[in-house]
Amino acid sequence: MDTNQPAIGRVFHALGDATRRAIVEKLSEGPASASRLAEPLGISLAAVVQHLQILEEASLVRTEKLGRVRTCSVHPAGLQMAAQWIADRRTLWERRLDRLADLLAESPPPEDETHEPEWLG
Amino acid sequence: MDTNQPAIGRVFHALGDATRRAIVEKLSEGPASASRLAEPLGISLAAVVQHLQILEEASLVRTEKLGRVRTCSVHPAGLQMAAQWIADRRTLWERRLDRLADLLAESPPPEDETHEPEWLG
């Protein structure tokens, strides 16, 4: 779709790829260089670096180049954003269920003339 | 990549699309029919249904057909899985930082002959 997505979109898109998740998982255990990340993945270094770029743009990974080696580590910001988005949805959804429960509990079958529940209209 | 991804992959991939996130956001406020979801999105009904299929396969949305209308609602399982994966990464990563802090605190500069930190080798 759009390469110019909002931040949260970049995060989810980045995590949607198995290889990139594998990279994040590896980096959760500690920093590593690009070529070291490539080893167990069975793909070319160039491909790994492309993934790293995407992960970096999603604030999921931070990389720093010292000498000729680029060292990568996890960057909490991206995961934080994803967690927040999920938490927000969950809050909204639970709040709605609570309201619904309240209505059903407080008012026993009120003379409801509507043909559909209001949340469908 | 692979269309036959593990569950967590399907979840993140599903949430990587702005339109699908919009659908989940809408459904967080309450159930809705497919055509009702399509209205504000500015795309065809067919496209929306395709998105719904993906969301359903990712356990992010549940749909039920009554009469000729398919009613959709959020399904917590998908969000739960995503939240769990994130939490797991975060735990691992924090645990590692703690260990590192412990090492630095307990042992003041020990005669370290290595040229690189062990986690890079």
Next chain:
DNA sequence: AAAATGGTGAAGCATACACTTGACTGTAGG
């Protein structure tokens, strides 16, 4: 019954994506 509504299925299309390869650049070491 006829028309409208809500949805399904399949084909087609343009773009995005994950990779590869090959040519190059900069940094270490022998």
Next chain:
DNA sequence: CCTACAGTCAAGTGTATGCTTCACCATTTT
């Protein structure tokens, strides 16, 4: 200096994705 290493750049390739359109089916509504 010269070779090896770690990474970068730029094409190029096959497949997946998001979307459309059109034909078609099943339920309402009039």
